[in-house]
Amino acid sequence: MKYFTKTLTILVSFVMMTTGCAPDSREQGSEVKTTYEPAQPNIQDEDGYKVVRGSTRVQDVSVNFDPATKGMTLKGRVEFLPVRSKTVQTVDLNLAGILDAHGFIALKPLNPVEAQSEALKVAAKATCLSESGDCRSSFIDIYVYHNDIVYHHQVESIQDDLTAADPDEEQVPDEELETEGGSDDVEGEPGRYVGDVADDIEKILEVKKPEVKKEEPKKEEPKKEEPKQQEPKKDLPKTETPPRKEEPKKDPPKTETPPKKDPPKKEEPKTAPPKKEEPKKEEPKKDDSKKEEPKQAPKEEPKKETPxxxxxxxxxxxxxxxxxxxxxxxxxxxxxxxxxxxxxxxxxxxxxxxxxxxxxxxxxxxxxxxxxxxxxxxxxxxxxxxxxxxxxxxxxxxxxxxxxxxxxxxxxxxxxxxxxxxxxxxxxxxxxxxxxxxxxxxxxxxxxxxxxxxxxxxxxxxxxxxxxxxxxxxxxxxxxxxxxxxxxxxxxxxxxxxxxxxxxxxxxxxxxxxxxxxxxxxxxxxx
Incomplete structure (x- = not known):
């Protein structure tokens, strides 16, 4: 996605061209609107990033997509209420990008030096929904980074009928489908498009994932326990000093030297049994071959269970x-x-x-x-x-x-x-x-x-x-x-x-x- 900064001059000229000849998406019959807004702001963890939803709103948003150049511009304003603040902040949207081979458009600021800083960043990603591969219909994830928190807002622009049946597919008449299942009238409230929020934040907004250092306090705990155990250890040597005088106890091992001659006599019968054990080794070999046969049967069972x-x-x-x-x-x-x-x-x-x-x-x-x-x-x-x-x-x-x-x-x-x-x-x-x-x-x-x-x-x-x-x-x-x-x-x-x-x-x-x-x-x- 970093190629957008290298092609900034191309994008600027593209925007100048599209503002004159690319029609606004709303003029083509689509409506740019927010997809989903929670009743109350909430903070969620998105693979290590703190993401806030329900604390933003957009104004005067327009989306322009030019099928000839496969370029898109996003203009307008996004307002957000920072966490632990009562003052609403406003960020201007003047973003542009080009459709890639996978049906996505990374939208970056046209003037990144002025718009971006370490404390405040803004970017967006359009995800194309059209079957033809263009972005006549799409949803756009808008991201605002402020003080280590990402504020997420999503809008959609739908121009194509996504529910239209394939004309080349043989269709069953609707009247034949009416006898089963009813009309399924119940539909829940529409939510947001799933997207890939964490990936967008990392690659498009270019914000590094905050490092979590939770293992350090775990290392400190055993260190605190060690000095507690050292105090009683100092008392132990005081009680052990008298036994140090019992040096004559070294004589008993001298009495043990004569029985050392007996072990070699015992070693002779030890060499005899292994001769008898040799035929015993042949018996497990026969058993191994018998055990291998049933092992082949269960190997086939998991293969059938995996699908x-x-x-x-x-x-x-x-x-x-x-x-x-x-x-x-x-x-x-x-x-x-x-x-x-x-x-x-x-x-x-x-x-x-x-x-x-x-x-x-x-x-x-x-x-x-x-x-x-x-x-x-x-x-x-x-x-x-x-x-x-x-x-x-x-x-x-x-x-x-x-x-x-x-x-x-x-x-x-x-x-x-x-x-x-x-x-x-x-x-x-x-x-x-x-x-x-x-x-x-x-x-x-x-x-x-x-x-x-x-x-x-x-x-x-x-x-x-x-x-x-x-x-x-x-x-x-x-x-x-x-x-x-x-x-x-x-x-x-x-x-x-x-x-x-x-x-x-x-x-x-x-x-x-x-x-x-x-x-x-x-x-x-x-x-």
Missing amino acids: AAGPAINKVSQAIGAVNAGRLENAANMLVYEQNHQPSGFHVIRPERKTHFATNELAYIIVQMANITKKDLPGYQMSIGDLSREKGGKLGRHKSHTNGLDADVAFYFDNKNLQGAFTSAVTINKPHANWMMKQQWKLFKEVVNTQLIDRIFIHGTLKKALCEHAIATGELKKGDMQSLAAQTLRRLISEKDHHNHFHLRVKCSKAQVRCRQMAEPVNTTGC
Whole structure:
């Protein structure tokens, strides 16, 4: 990224050119707006950096991208309230950069000498979202460094329809998708795009990670203990002085000299036994060959188990945009995985829909749920419904399922006639008699415990039953929000359309650098 300082004159001339001929992004129909702003300022640790969100706002921000030169400018102002201060500070934004081969633009000040200092720095990074590879649609991370703290603000400029279906892909008619899964109306509040904040701060803002010296006090502790032990040691030699006079005790070893002649006599029989031990050495050789045979069998088992921990995917999938307005790249094909890993523990119930594609993270969770199913319910297959199309985009009546983070999964039933399809687990405002509540509750807790789950949508009647079960078993107590039971119930969202399946959504991981995370659900059980 340091090449921007070397090409400063080129950027200056580029800006002069683009201000005259490159249209403002807002004039092209896009709106530059803040993606997410917490209700209260908070400080988070981003791989060693102190990052503050919710303490900034932008004014008069404009984004210009010229497809011909692949250059972008960012102008405006960013205001931030420093930590432990009541005075708002303002920093002018006059940044520029050029699109790289990976779809990113490092935006640096046009006048770095004037704008940058050791106490105050500003920079930004644009992450392109457009499928064509340009930056007609993008989100921009703005960073302000002040007194060892980084203030982070994020804006987006969307011009392309990221949810548009691929025209070359054979589409299943929407009416055929309406019978399963409902409309998935529930959507959480949109959060920020994940990005790679720590990497941006280091390489674009060019701020070194603060050194943490926590090991020094640990070395001082034993030093303090040593003088305490030395004081009693001074008293010991005083008590030991009288025994020093017992020098005549050296005579006993002289009496021991005659028995020294006996050991050589004993050495003779010692040489005899090894002759008998020689044939004994041959016996373990035969045993070793017998032991080697069973060792070869278990070596093959872990090879089969390793893919069971997660699908073998060569490329890193990319969930682009939000769950209700995104697309998918390098998707994991769960139908192929099922066919290649029998018994897989899960079954794609309608492969003709061509909606069995996921991100690596969702694929991992599906495999984990399948492994739990095989362990707890031998012979049972977990039924998988709609995930996403291979390239994401709009999917029937679903308002999500656009970027590979969502999955519709059937409930557990102990009646074989109810398995294998999406059967309602609610009958007249009560859980179905054949719904396996305890096994369902265990599954939910185990997947939430992976820390990868964003939300799980289920019918309110079913969540109420799980609340009552958790309270009756003592797993959930009044005022508790720290236990696994409490955090699982927090992520179980009541929604009326999810009576015949549960809708699981995974979080954006750090590998999904173009993924927009939903805001965290309210920290309450809802019981």
